[in-house]
Each structure stands twice: as structure tokens, then as C-alpha cells.
Amino acid sequence: MGCGSSFPDRDSRQLGRPSPENGGGDAKNLRVKLVLLGDSGVGKSCIVLRFVRGQFDPTSKVTVGASFLSQTIALQDSTTVKFEIWDTAGQERYAALAPLYYRGAAVAVIAYDITSPESFSKAQYWVKELQKHGSPDIVMALVGNKADLQEKREVAVEDGMDYAEKNGMFFIETSAKTADNINELFEEIAKRLPRPSVT
Amino acid sequence: MEGSASSSRSTSFHDFLHRMRHPSSLDLVRAIKSFIVSFSFYQPKPENDGRRVQDFFLSMEVAIRNHPLWATATEEDIDCAMEGLEKYIMTKLFSRTFAASPEDAKIDHEISEKISLLQTFLKPEHLDIPPVLHNEASWLLAEKELQKINAFKAPQEKLSTIMNCCRVINNLLLNAAMSEYVPAGADDFIPVLIYVTIKANPPMLHSNLKFIKLYRRQTKLISEAEYYFTNLVSAKTFIIELNSKSLSIDEIKFEECMQAAKLAKKVTSELHSACQIKQEVKNESNVSNKMHNKLDTREFHVLQHGTNYPYMEAESKDLAMEDVDILLNHYKDLVAKYTIICKAINYLSMSEKEPLLHQLEMQGEGSMLSECHGINTNTNDRTTSHEDKLL
Structure with a gap:
């Protein structure tokens, strides 16, 4: 099963915007709360571990916990983005706790498993919930994980893409196992973040 | 660290x-x-x-x-x-x-009460904690950290007990991940934290969390600290809302366990208050002292379990009129306790009842209690005749 569990994680207190106030960094160095949501077993924690461990910048400070991780990436315009990644429990019995986590998150990554239509439905549930209760300008990414398991695919690429497009989200398929598209996911998110205006 | x-x-x-x-x-x-x-x-x-x-x-x-x-x-x-x-x-x-409003004190009390009931039967399996994370030593360490939360006054120190507790759990998860176990992040973290919180029953949980939220410097309640703080808030919320559907447990079994725990709790507190009343009565009555001295050692060991029954060895000629009130109080109290104990024991399942009865028997009290198992109707007669004999 490989790196095979997922956890939805959401909630941050920066009111949906990476801000230089409240310790959000400055205009060139953003600190961003990213919440990770999705059913158990879609590989959420593996996506994050891949991302955090796969960055080999020795100057960046990395926090590796079991459920909270942070990682900084440098962009081409010489700005940096520090992602503080909040994992959430994906089991149904904890679903009601999710708002505690996604409150104030600037980014939500909603993951599903391309071999599991149920996990895709669950992802759509989270999208709807965030549209209702998340920060209005939250950046959302829909991630179809386990893309290496083509022969077991049950959710078509087009389905994910269409759904994401209709809901104004960024869409990508990843494989935490092969590291495919993992960095691309986070780089794309970083580009889409609203920048605080430099005054 | x-x-x-x-x-x-x-x-x-x-x-x-x-x-x-x-x-x-x-x-x-x-x-x-x-x-x-x-x-x-x-x-x-x-x-x-x-x-x-x-x-x-x-x-x-x-x-x-x-x-x-x-x-x-x-x-x-x-x-x-x-x-x-x-x-x-x-x-x-x-x-x-701290805990400034009566509502906060009320919520603290409710949470603590609910946890004390859950403690009597909750198992890691009820939260689907995988066996690889069953580690009593780690859990105990995490509980001890959390229990310190009320020992400090400064918000930073209270917060650090939460951080320490979460770090212990974190290490447990990271160690498990180093073996063949597939890391599951928050899917594993939250259930263990909830379980540890229930085992620890940290004093004034709600008030402590509220105090940290309001008074920890805002620039410090961010990032990792905020994340772990939020996890404990979410564990608290889960416990408040907890019902049979929150756990992997049969609904009827859950209700039975909660009822049994409530009754057991009631018995304990009744016994406790009964002991206090006895103590007061005894102190007021020199007759009691007189009687107490007459007890021989054989009888005395029966009476060592927290209560005093000074008339156990009394003869009717020793009694004065003022003893009637005291005796009547004792009698009512005994009947009330006996009835509650019988009810409580009948609520237990067979598997829970037997070791309990066995243990009591070892202490020489089993015969009385096994009688009460199954008997509710003639409680009064039984006790009355017992008292009659004493009088």
C-alpha cells in the first residue's frame, strides 16, 4: 500500500490571506497556513512527507512532526513561501472538528485517491464545506493522488479536472510514491497566493 | 529538551x-x-x-x-x-x-465528570488506535505532561505542557513509522491524543484552554504551538460531543457502560457522604465512644473499611434513648446504600460482575454482596431483621 494514509487538514488563523502582520512574514517572505483535507487512506501524509523531505535546501528550517510540518520554498522572483502544513484526521468521526483546523487557512489542499470513487466524493464534500465556511479568498487545490496506480484507476482525469474547473480550483494528479508532481503542486500553490501589496 | x-x-x-x-x-x-x-x-x-x-x-x-x-x-x-x-x-x-466565570467552572466540571465515566470502560480499540501505537509507557508519559497543565499559572507554561504531551505522542508515531508501519499523520495523532486526554482527565481542561487562548501572547500562539493547541481544543470538543456513534462500540453496550459508571460513581459518593455523617454523629455522641471501645478485634476488621458502626457489639441494655435517633439514621443510610449497591451490581455484565464479587469475597464481604445480586424486592425485610437483631 506504500505511503498510504491521508488526513484532511485545514484551518489557520490568518483570515485566508498570508499577511505580513500577525507573524505572517513580510512581503517577500510569506508564512502560509495550509490545511490538508481528504479521506483516510488517500495518502495525504505521504504527499506532505514527500514535499518536506524532498526539498534539499540546507538553509531552510524544516519541521517534521507526525501531523504538523513546515517547509519553505524559494520562488523565481526571489520571494520565499513558508508553508505550515496542518494535517487533519480523515476518519468520519472527526469530520465535525474540521472547522477548528481550516479556520483562517490561506490554502486548502483537498486530496483523493484516483482508485477510490468514494474518496473523490468525500473530496467534493470538503470543497463544498470550504466554500460555505472557509475564508472567502482561500486558495484551493484538488489533488488526485496515487497516480502511479493507473491500472486500478476509477476516477477519470477529466472528472477531477472538470470538477476543479467548475469550482475555480487548481487541479493536479500526483504520486507520493514516485514523487511525481509533488513539488509542482506546492510551487503552483505558491504562485497563486494573493500577495500583500508592498507599500 | x-x-x-x-x-x-x-x-x-x-x-x-x-x-x-x-x-x-x-x-x-x-x-x-x-x-x-x-x-x-x-x-x-x-x-x-x-x-x-x-x-x-x-x-x-x-x-x-x-x-x-x-x-x-x-x-x-x-x-x-x-x-x-x-x-x-x-x-x-x-x-x-482564570476560570473567572461560573459557566467556565460548570463546563470544566461537566467535562471532568464525563471523562471519569468514560475512563471506566474506554479502550484504545474504541477509537481504532492501531496496535502498533499501543504503548502504555508513552501514553503514561503524555498523560503526566497534560496533568501538569493546572500546576502552572503562566500561559506559556500551561501551553508548554500541551506541547510536551503532543511531542511524546509525535515521537511515538514517528518511531512507529520507522518500522514497517505506514505513517498516517493526523489520522493517528488525534485518536491517541483523545485517548491520552481521557486517561489523564486534566484538571479544568476548558478553563485552561480558554486561559491560554486569551492570555498567551498572540505572536506566540502560532505555527506548531497553535496547531497542537488546536488539537487539544479539538480533543476537548470531541469528548464533549462524544456519544456511542463517536466510538467503535455497540450503542446498547455504550449506554450500559455509561449507566454502570454513573451508578458506581453515585455509590462511591453516597458512601463518602455517609462516612462523613457517621463521623459527625460519632463525634457528638459519647455513647458511640463507649460502644466503640467495647468492640473486640475480630469484629473491628469488618469495620475498617471507612465507616463506623459503633453499635455492632452493643447490647440492648447499653442503649439510651438518645441512641434511637442515631440508630435510625444508620438504618436508613444502610438501606439506601444497600439498595444502590444492588442496583449497581445488577447493571454490570456477568464478565464484570464475577471478578468484582470474587474480589469482595476475598475481603470477606462477598457473601453479603452476592446475596444482593439479583435481589431487589426484599431488601427492606432483610435489613430490617438485621437491625432488629441489633436492637
Whole structure:
């Protein structure tokens, strides 16, 4: 099963915007709360571990916990983005706790498993919930994980893409196992973040 | 790590006090004192108080940054000073700001009561904690950390007990991940934290969390600290809302366990209060003392279990009129207790009943209690005849 569990994680207190106030960094160095949501077993924690461990910048400070991780990436315009990644429990019995986590998150990554239509439905549930209760300008990414398991695919690429497009989200398929598209996911998110205006 | 964190904290606090004694800090000291005094002019109101304290921290940070005593200070020095300030202010304002409203005390009590019921039957399996994470030593360590939350007054220290507890769980998860176990992040973290919280039953959980939220310097309740803090808030929320559907447990079984736990609790508290009444009665009555002395050692061991029955060996000719009231009280009390114990035992399942009866039998009380198992109707007769014999 490989790196095979997922956890939805959401909630941050920066009111949906990476801000230089409240310790959000400055205009060139953003600190961003990213919440990770999705059913158990879609590989959420593996996506994050891949991302955090796969960055080999020795100057960046990395926090590796079991459920909270942070990682900084440098962009081409010489700005940096520090992602503080909040994992959430994906089991149904904890679903009601999710708002505690996604409150104030600037980014939500909603993951599903391309071999599991149920996990895709669950992802759509989270999208709807965030549209209702998340920060209005939250950046959302829909991630179809386990893309290496083509022969077991049950959710078509087009389905994910269409759904994401209709809901104004960024869409990508990843494989935490092969590291495919993992960095691309986070780089794309970083580009889409609203920048605080430099005054 | 924990040790070094707390030692640097106490160093910074002493350093803060030291600097505050410097003559040039007089303006700062005045500001702090007048801020503390100003609190006594208003009624306590948690949200307002929180905002005022946070605003004061911010204004003091500016004052400290511009102060000659900190002219060459690094960011770390400033931070130490602010930590010292937070600790000082919140220790001074503690009795006013902690668990300040009756509603908070009520919620604390409800959570603690519910946890004490859950403790009697909750197993890791009910939260689907995988066997690889069953580690009594780690859990105990995490519980001990969490139980310290009420031992400190400063928000930073309270918060650090939460952090330490979460780190222990984190290490448990990371160690498991180093074996063949597939790391599951928050999917594993939250259930273990909830289980540990229930085992620990940390005192005044709600009030402690609220206090940290309101009075920990806002610039410090971010990132990892905020994440773990939020996890404990979410564990608390889960426990408050917990019902049979929250657990992997049969609904009827859950209700039975909760009922049995409630009854057992009631028996304990009835026994406790009964003992207190007895004690008072005994102290007032010299007859009791007289009787007590007459008890031979064979009988006395029966009476050692917390209650005093001074008439056990009395003869009717020893009794005076004033003993009737006392005896009647004893009698009513015994009947009430006996009835409750019978009910409680009948609520237990066979598997729980047998070891309990066995244990009591070992203590020489089993025969009486196994009789009461299954008998509810003739309780009164039985006890009455017993009392009659005594009289």
C-alpha cells in the first residue's frame, strides 16, 4: 500500500490571506497556513512527507512532526513561501472538528485517491464545506493522488479536472510514491497566493 | 529538551525581574503596576480582559524596544523580556482571569465528570488506535505532561505542557513509522491524543484552554504551538460531543457502560457522604465512644473499611434513648446504600460482575454482596431483621 494514509487538514488563523502582520512574514517572505483535507487512506501524509523531505535546501528550517510540518520554498522572483502544513484526521468521526483546523487557512489542499470513487466524493464534500465556511479568498487545490496506480484507476482525469474547473480550483494528479508532481503542486500553490501589496 | 526549555524560561524570568529592579526601569514598573491595579476597577469579563492584556503586551513591547536598558538587545533578548512580562502579569492577575466565570467552572466540571465515566470502560480499540501505537509507557508519559497543565499559572507554561504531551505522542508515531508501519499523520495523532486526554482527565481542561487562548501572547500562539493547541481544543470538543456513534462500540453496550459508571460513581459518593455523617454523629455522641471501645478485634476488621458502626457489639441494655435517633439514621443510610449497591451490581455484565464479587469475597464481604445480586424486592425485610437483631 506504500505511503498510504491521508488526513484532511485545514484551518489557520490568518483570515485566508498570508499577511505580513500577525507573524505572517513580510512581503517577500510569506508564512502560509495550509490545511490538508481528504479521506483516510488517500495518502495525504505521504504527499506532505514527500514535499518536506524532498526539498534539499540546507538553509531552510524544516519541521517534521507526525501531523504538523513546515517547509519553505524559494520562488523565481526571489520571494520565499513558508508553508505550515496542518494535517487533519480523515476518519468520519472527526469530520465535525474540521472547522477548528481550516479556520483562517490561506490554502486548502483537498486530496483523493484516483482508485477510490468514494474518496473523490468525500473530496467534493470538503470543497463544498470550504466554500460555505472557509475564508472567502482561500486558495484551493484538488489533488488526485496515487497516480502511479493507473491500472486500478476509477476516477477519470477529466472528472477531477472538470470538477476543479467548475469550482475555480487548481487541479493536479500526483504520486507520493514516485514523487511525481509533488513539488509542482506546492510551487503552483505558491504562485497563486494573493500577495500583500508592498507599500 | 523539556528541561532546557523550562530552565531557559526561568532564567529569562529572573532576568526580567532583575532588569525591572534597575532604577532606569522605573517607568516600566509604574506602567505594569498601574495596569494591574486598573483591573480591579472593572468587573471580570474574559473577552475584554483578554484584549486589554494583549494590547498591553503590545504597547509594552514597543516601550521595551525603545528603552535604554534594552538598547543593545537582540530579538531574543526582547522575547525573553516579553516572556518574563507575560509570566509576571498573568501570575498577578491569575485569580481574576482564570476560570473567572461560573459557566467556565460548570463546563470544566461537566467535562471532568464525563471523562471519569468514560475512563471506566474506554479502550484504545474504541477509537481504532492501531496496535502498533499501543504503548502504555508513552501514553503514561503524555498523560503526566497534560496533568501538569493546572500546576502552572503562566500561559506559556500551561501551553508548554500541551506541547510536551503532543511531542511524546509525535515521537511515538514517528518511531512507529520507522518500522514497517505506514505513517498516517493526523489520522493517528488525534485518536491517541483523545485517548491520552481521557486517561489523564486534566484538571479544568476548558478553563485552561480558554486561559491560554486569551492570555498567551498572540505572536506566540502560532505555527506548531497553535496547531497542537488546536488539537487539544479539538480533543476537548470531541469528548464533549462524544456519544456511542463517536466510538467503535455497540450503542446498547455504550449506554450500559455509561449507566454502570454513573451508578458506581453515585455509590462511591453516597458512601463518602455517609462516612462523613457517621463521623459527625460519632463525634457528638459519647455513647458511640463507649460502644466503640467495647468492640473486640475480630469484629473491628469488618469495620475498617471507612465507616463506623459503633453499635455492632452493643447490647440492648447499653442503649439510651438518645441512641434511637442515631440508630435510625444508620438504618436508613444502610438501606439506601444497600439498595444502590444492588442496583449497581445488577447493571454490570456477568464478565464484570464475577471478578468484582470474587474480589469482595476475598475481603470477606462477598457473601453479603452476592446475596444482593439479583435481589431487589426484599431488601427492606432483610435489613430490617438485621437491625432488629441489633436492637
